[in-house]
Amino acid sequence: MNLNGFLDDGSGASKLLSDVPYNNHFSFSVVDTTMLGTTAIASSHSRPFSSSGLSLGLQTNGEMSRNGEIFESNITRKSSRGEDVESRSESDNAEAVSGDDLDTSDRPLKKKKRYHRHTPKQIQDLESVFKECAHPDEKQRLDLSRRLNLDPRQVKFWFQNRRTQMKTQIERHENALLRQENDKLRAENMSVREAMRNPMCGNCGGPAVIGEISMEEQHVFQIRLLLEI
DNA sequence: ATACTAATCCCGA
DNA sequence: TCGGGATTAGTAT
Structure with missing residues (x-):
């Protein structure tokens, strides 16, 4: 990502943020295949910065809405392994990192990760703070966590991950520029060699x-x- | 397969 | 104690 709002996917072809498609996060393939578009920003093709013109399917406490429809949030869905998994409402976020469930695998002390995504509203707010300050202090984070109904640790993790993401995006962009420069020099070198041969x-x-x-x-x-x- | 994201673990300042 | 790096795990494309 350069700071002018471009995404670089490493292929050397930067994309305008507004060209990056949205996608959904929850695949309720068994219970309700219409549960789409609820937490749109932080996806694999997500926009690291919130941009203007977002049409967000906002999620409210304990409910998910799309096109005016209201859904119960604690809906059983299938994980990729086919296990039944409970989706988590926004109000569940505070437990997301403090749950005491144990991994049933052979690593008894490790906590089992429950997959969840922050809501578009949460991400939008986090992004707007991040744009102003990538290193909010504890008070700012606490403020945000209260406002967004997130655990303070989740806010901390989010900024940590966001900084890492930003760093890798900048690195990718710089790599793409270096690659371009390298190709240019290589071509120049070839033509000089050719001129010397004849x-x-x-x-x-x-x-x-x-x-x-x-x-x-x-x-x-x-x-x-x-x-x- | 690969990318992305939320979270965890560990280490150094 | 905190932040950063490396890593894990769930999910989307």
């Missing part, structure tokens, strides 16, 4: 013959040939 006479424009050029020119030419190896 030296032209400065006077008549025809092919140069060693005997016809000065000793000094011969010397330069020989050095160039050596450098070519």
Whole structure:
């Protein structure tokens, strides 16, 4: 990401933020396949900065709405492994990092991660603060957490992850620029080599013959040939 | 397969 | 104690 609102995906082709499509986060494939578009910003093709003109499907406490429809948030859905998983409402966020459930696998002390995404409203607000200040102090974070109904730690994590994301985006952008520069230099190098392989006479424009050029020119030419190896 | 995101763990200042 | 780096795990494309 450069700071002018471009996304760089590493392919060298930057995209305008407004060109990046939205997508949904929850796949309620079994219970309700219409549960789409509820937490749109922070997706795999998400816009790291909130941009103007967002049409957000806002999520409110304990409910998800789309096109005016209201859904219960604690709907059973299927995880990718086919297990039943409960989706979490915004008001559940405070528990998201403080839950005491244990991993049932062979790592008994590790907490099981419950997948959830912050709501568009939360992300929008977090983004707008981030634009002003990427390192909010504890008071600012606490403020935000209260306002957005998030655990203070979640706010802390969000800013941490957002800074990391920003860093990698900037690195990608810089890499793309360096790659461009590299390609340019490589092409230049090739054409110089080609010119040296077929030296032209400065006077008549025809092919140069060693005997016809000065000793000094011969010397330069020989050095160039050596450098070519 | 790959990218993204929320969260965790660990380490150094 | 806090932030950053590395990593994990759930999900979307």
